[in-house]
Amino acid sequence: MQIEQFDPRTDDIRLRACHAMTVAGQPEDDPGVPPLPLADFRVFWTLGESGSLVQTWLACDDAGEPVGAYALALPQIENRVNAFAEIIVAPSRRRRGAGRRLLAHMAGQAARSGRQLLMSSTRVGAAGTAFARATGGREGLLDVRRRQDLTEELRGRIPALRAAAQPHASGYGLRSWDGRAPADLVDGLCAVYTALGDAPHEEAFEPATFDAARLYEEEERLVARGTRWYSVAAVGQARGEVAAVTQVNVHPSQPEWGWQAITAVARQHRGHRLGLLVKVAMLELLAEREPDLRHIVTWNAEQNERMVAVNEQLGYQVTGYFQFWEHEVAALAPSPSAAC
């Protein structure tokens, strides 16, 4: 097996091979959601999460057929001793040691970049979880995935849900928009995005701090993915500060599926049911702008009781559990062939 680095910006054939292996594994790896569209995959494998550099490596057999691949994201702002790992092995090539070899190779690359921990997430019950455990991963937080079905019953409950929130939220108004953030809200939004760091996370994980440049970079990433995205913010009526925000993304190739991005309430504005208020307003906005939408998917740390309580009020049901893992880079001795 040869493991070679490639540039996903210019090497579309190899990038598509990686995407194809991921899509082929989906019925086994994560049957509950549609596969990542190629445009999204390209952005994650090219740019990673905000503030990262990504290395992509493809493993082929002697006949040149793809066996597996990995994307190693190396954060450059926060998490400079951590790396984020994504490995995929083609379903027909599994359980023959390719995963272990890719992991060892990746650890070698992570070590060269001064990283100490490889962080990853796997679906509980899928091969990835058994693999992470077998390769010495340390279990971290559990993320719970929930899905909201946009039924008539839910639509009928919207007035009552709004009524449950509104009396607690006097002094706040709502602003909603699609796509890029309105210029007058950018600074306030950055503060609320940064407040997302208060959500439960691993001790070794450093949450992102946002400034305008980072927010614009995130927007560029959404544009590159071809995503349509919608936001609703709660704004203090007295001083105009952004108190809460929620965002949902919809990919045009999967108009039935919405993907919850951030929902956050700034610390000094918590306790006013703003989370529920902005999410209810989002449902109304999406009913108007995305008439084909049938489901919204969200992830929350198991311990994030406040957010989970809001989601349960909104009819979200659990569809999967995702285990966060940390591997010590130093413990994953690279194989001799990893020095390419």
Ligand SMILES: CC(C)(COP(=O)(O)OP(=O)(O)OC[C@H]1O[C@@H](n2cnc3c(N)ncnc32)[C@H](O)[C@@H]1OP(=O)(O)O)[C@@H](O)C(=O)NCCC(=O)NCCS
């Ligand atoms: C996880 C994955 C990369 C493993 O690839 P692989 O080539 O099958 O892995 P290996 O053959 O090196 O397996 C190493 C060990 O992991 C464990 N393991 C892997 N798959 C397993 C499964 N389906 N059931 C139980 N144990 C499993 C075993 O202990 C295995 O050793 P063994 O075969 O000697 O018993 C592959 O299943 C995959 O691509 N899954 C989808 C993506 C993913 O979850 N990636 C990991 C997180 S980034």
